[in-house]
Amino acid sequence: MTTSYVSTGAAMWKRFRRNRLALVGLLIVGVLALAAAAAPVLAPADPARQVLEDKRTLPGGKYWLGADEFGRDIASRLIYGSRVALAVGVVSVLIALALGTLLGTVAGYLGGPVDETIMRALDVLLAFPYLLLAIAIVSALGPGLANTILAVGIWATPGFARVVRGSVLSVKEQEYVAAARAIGASTARIVARHVLPNCISILIVYSALYMASAILLEAALSFLGLGVQPPTPSWGLMVSTGRDALVIAPHIATFPGLAIAFAVLGFNLLGDGLRDALDPKLTA
Amino acid sequence: MVMIPVLLGVIFLITVTIDLIPGDPAALMLGQGATPEMVAKLRSSLDLDQPLAVRYVRYVGRVLRGDLGRSIREGRQVNDEIADVWPATAALGATALVLAIAVGVPAGIISARWPFSLFDNIARVVTLLGLSMPIFWTGIVLIVIFSLWLGWLPAGGRGTWLHLVLPAVALASPSVAVLARMTRSTMLEVLREDYVRTARAKGVAIRGLLVHHALRNALIPVVTVLGLQTGQLLGGAVLTETVFSWPGIGRMLIRAIFARDYVLLQGGVLVLAVTFVVINLLVDLSYAYLDPRITYR
Numbered sequence: 001m002t003t004s005y006v007s008t009g010a011a012m013w014k015r016f017r018r019n020r021l022a023l024v025g026l027l028i029v030g031v032l033a034l035a036a037a038a039a040p041v042l043a044p045a046d047p048a049r050q051v052l053e054d055k056r057t058l059p060g061g062k063y064w065l066g067a068d069e070f071g072r073d074i075a076s077r078l079i080y081g082s083r084v085a086l087a088v089g090v091v092s093v094l095i096a097l098a099l100g101t102l103l104g105t106v107a108g109y110l111g112g113p114v115d116e117t118i119m120r121a122l123d124v125l126l127a128f129p130y131l132l133l134a135i136a137i138v139s140a141l142g143p144g145l146a147n148t149i150l151a152v153g154i155w156a157t158p159g160f161a162r163v164v165r166g167s168v169l170s171v172k173e174q175e176y177v178a179a180a181r182a183i184g185a186s187t188a189r190i191v192a193r194h195v196l197p198n199c200i201s202i203l204i205v206y207s208a209l210y211m212a213s214a215i216l217l218e219a220a221l222s223f224l225g226l227g228v229q230p231p232t233p234s235w236g237l238m239v240s241t242g243r244d245a246l247v248i249a250p251h252i253a254t255f256p257g258l259a260i261a262f263a264v265l266g267f268n269l270l271g272d273g274l275r276d277a278l279d280p281k282l283t284a
Numbered sequence: 285m286v287m288i289p290v291l292l293g294v295i296f297l298i299t300v301t302i303d304l305i306p307g308d309p310a311a312l313m314l315g316q317g318a319t320p321e322m323v324a325k326l327r328s329s330l331d332l333d334q335p336l337a338v339r340y341v342r343y344v345g346r347v348l349r350g351d352l353g354r355s356i357r358e359g360r361q362v363n364d365e366i367a368d369v370w371p372a373t374a375a376l377g378a379t380a381l382v383l384a385i386a387v388g389v390p391a392g393i394i395s396a397r398w399p400f401s402l403f404d405n406i407a408r409v410v411t412l413l414g415l416s417m418p419i420f421w422t423g424i425v426l427i428v429i430f431s432l433w434l435g436w437l438p439a440g441g442r443g444t445w446l447h448l449v450l451p452a453v454a455l456a457s458p459s460v461a462v463l464a465r466m467t468r469s470t471m472l473e474v475l476r477e478d479y480v481r482t483a484r485a486k487g488v489a490i491r492g493l494l495v496h497h498a499l500r501n502a503l504i505p506v507v508t509v510l511g512l513q514t515g516q517l518l519g520g521a522v523l524t525e526t527v528f529s530w531p532g533i534g535r536m537l538i539r540a541i542f543a544r545d546y547v548l549l550q551g552g553v554l555v556l557a558v559t560f561v562v563i564n565l566l567v568d569l570s571y572a573y574l575d576p577r578i579t580y581r
Contacts, residue, residue, distance in 0.1 A: 124293030128553070129560045130519030136297070136553055139541045140304035216418055220523055223420050224538060239421050243527075250428050257421030265416035 015277040022273020028266025035082040043076035047233050056249040066251045069241050074252065077233040078259050084234045085263055088149050088218040089211040095153030097207060100160025101199075105191055107161070108168030119165070122158040134217055138226045148227040152214045163206055167199040201278045208271035212264045219260045235260045287561050294557045295347060298550050299340045302332070305546075313356050313544045326356070330547070352551035357543045362551035366533060370555070372442055373532035376524065377517045379452040384459035384513065389506065391460075392467025393494060399472060407464060414461030419520050423454035423527035440529035451528040455520050459513040466509045470502040477501075503574050511567030515560045 016022050035042060044064065051071035059066040065074040107118040125133060137151040171177060172195060180190050219236030221227030228234035230241075235256040242253025302309050310327040311318060326332075330353075331339040346353065352362035391411075395404040430450060431439035438447050474480060475498055483497050484490075522534035529535070533552050540548035571578045 120289055121293065123290050124297060127290050127294050127561050128297075128519075128557050129515035129517075131522055132519050132553055132556055135522065135537065135541070136301050136549075137304070139546075139549060140301040142306065212416070219418050220420065223418070223523070224526060226541065236418070236420075239418075239424065243424060246424065246428055247432055250432075253421070253424050254428075257418065257424065260421065261413070261417045264418075265412060268412065268416060 012277045016273055019273045019276060021269050022277070025266050025269025025273055028262060029270055032082050032086060032263055032266060035079050036086045039079050039083055043079045045073040045076045047072065047076040047080040048231055056245055056252065058249070059251055065255050066249070068238070068252050069245065074255055077238060078235070078255060081233040081235045081238065081256065081259065082263070084145070084228055084232060085215045085218065088145070088152060089214040092149045092152035092156060092214045093207050093210050095149070096156035096160050096210065097203065099153070099157045101164050101196070101203070103157070104161040104164025105168055105195065108165035109172060109187070109191060109195065118161070122161055125154070125158045131217065131220060134221060135226060138221060143226050143229055145228050145232065148218055148221055151221070152217050155217065156210050156214060159210065160203070160206060163202055164199050167202060168195050171195050171198045205271055205275045205278060208267050208274055212267035212271065215260065215263050215267065287565055290561055291558065292344065294561070295344055295554065296340055298554055299336070299343050302546055303336065309546065313546060347554065352554070353547045355548040356545045362548055365536065365548060366551060366555055369531060369533045369536045372530060373521050373525070373534060375448065376451055376455060376530060376532060377514070377521055379448055380456035380459065380517050381514065383452055383456040384463055385510070388460040388463025389467050391464040393471060393499065395464065395468040396471030396475060397494060411461035411464045414457045417457065419454050419458060420523040420527050422457050423451065423524055426450045426454055442531055451524045451530050454527070455517060455524040459516055462509060462513060463506065467502065467506050470505045471498055474498045474502045500574065504571060507567055507570055507574065511564045514563045518556050518560055
């Protein structure tokens with residue numbers, strides 16, 4: 001990841017466009033964004049309306065994808081659920097991006113004991129197995145959308161900090177940085193004008209890949225009952241309620257699981273595609 | 285030695301989480317029926333009336349003596365609680381790990397040997413799906429197909445080795461995908477190296493080349509990823525154990541959270557984190573064995 005190709009936007013897009021899987025990823029992410037933005041228009045019914053006599057209705061007819069435990073329209077809940085998934089994904093990645101960039105830049109640029117302290121502290125966060133850090137945070141703060149976002153954001157921070165730090169370390173010894181310093185540019189200016197722009201492409205790739213992980217993590221926390229709380233339509237929560245009726249109505253748990261897999265696949269493909277487009281050397 | 289500061293940091297974070305609890309943690313843990321005396325007693329026994337620094341030092345001291353405290357609900361030693369459920373999680377995690385290696389690494393080697401072949405294309409699609417499906421949902425799909433429809437395997441609980449099959453497959457699925465992708469890409473890189481071309485020019489058979497020249501050199505990144513994947517397996521066990529009613533440490537943690545038994549929760553999280561740190565240390569040490577150029581002094 002240390003290659004520093006000069007990539008113009010047009011050349012990148014050309015490479016990205018030739019990658020069919022990447023385009024599929026972009027399409028999936030586009031569909032998700034559309035579903036989230038236009039949920040009230042697209043959803044055939046109110047996602048919260050309960051029609052108890054229709055509970056566990058199989059797909060088809062009035063309910064495209066059937067009805068759940070309480071007779072709520074699954075298709076509408078999936079469409080509104082994309083809002084929860086994207087909200088958690090986007091906001092938590094932004095938190096991680098901001099915190100990670102700050103910590104990574106400070107650590108990489110200042111070096112020495114500051115670097116050592118920050119990186120060891122991040123090692124501590126990385127010492128928690130997957131999910132456990134988020135579980136520990138949410139179990140203390142209490143469940144809910146905001147705390148889920150915070151937990152996922154903190155979980156993702158070390159990854160961003162490490163990549164920014166690495167990038168800063170490789171840039172700060174370059175001659176143009178020394179030249180900028182020689183003509184009297186302040187540290188803040190050097191970081192903003194010369195160091196950070198070099199990390200942007202890699203941060204974009206990381207953001208896409210972490211969106212996938214953030215959506216998975218939110219779904220997992222909500223599935224366990226620690227994340228988003230009912231009646232908010234979270235896909236993970238919907239899988240969890242569907243577990244009780246697997247024999248008679250397996251569709252209740254099946255569709256939200258497919259939605260999670262679809263969204264995660266989209267961001268993974270997009271992230272992979274962006275990485276290949278930004279770093280031609282890695283495309284084998 | 286490197287792990288000591290990390291472990292101290294892990295214990296610190298675990299100690300601090302109690303301060304994140306809104307309100308009085310002791311009252312919250314005991315529930316509504318608690319008298320003020322009970323609350324005060326619990327508060328002092330958990331050192332909640334002490335400053336964070338004192339609480340932290342005392343907790344570290346207790347952990348060093350191997351004492352994780354008493355669970356609030358059952359009043360049992362947390363050590364005993366964990367000893368009860370640990371074997372189930374270890375069995376599940378180890379089986380999933382073996383499964384991930386046994387399927388992921390060979391799949392990656394075959395993909396790298398014949399890149400863009402039918403096998404490689406199918407494998408790449410399957411691994412992408414494996415990475416994208418949430419394991420709790422994979423578990424549910426496996427239960428519906430293999431237990432409810434086909435009736436071949438039990439849907440949950442622990443007993444014979446048959447009970448282990450579905451949870452291990454669900455837990456291993458993302459790791460299989462990660463290992464296959466990593467093995468494929470590092471093998472492809474190694475196969476382009478000059479020494480591989482030299483070996484082929486000398487007439488080394490392709491199989492010997494893959495095993496002796498390529499695989500060994502491709503192993504270091506694969507082993508690194510393997511170490512990181514154990515974290516995935518330990519954390520993912522919380523999900524698979526919930527789906528399959530597997531009586532392990534993951535289910536114990538969830539039970540502890542809903543019972544607001546923070547002592548039990550802290551103990552369980554600590555044990556899992558320490559396990560993960562130790563495994564990664566072993567991974568670091570194994571580099572010297574895999575690559576003689578790396579030495580530790």
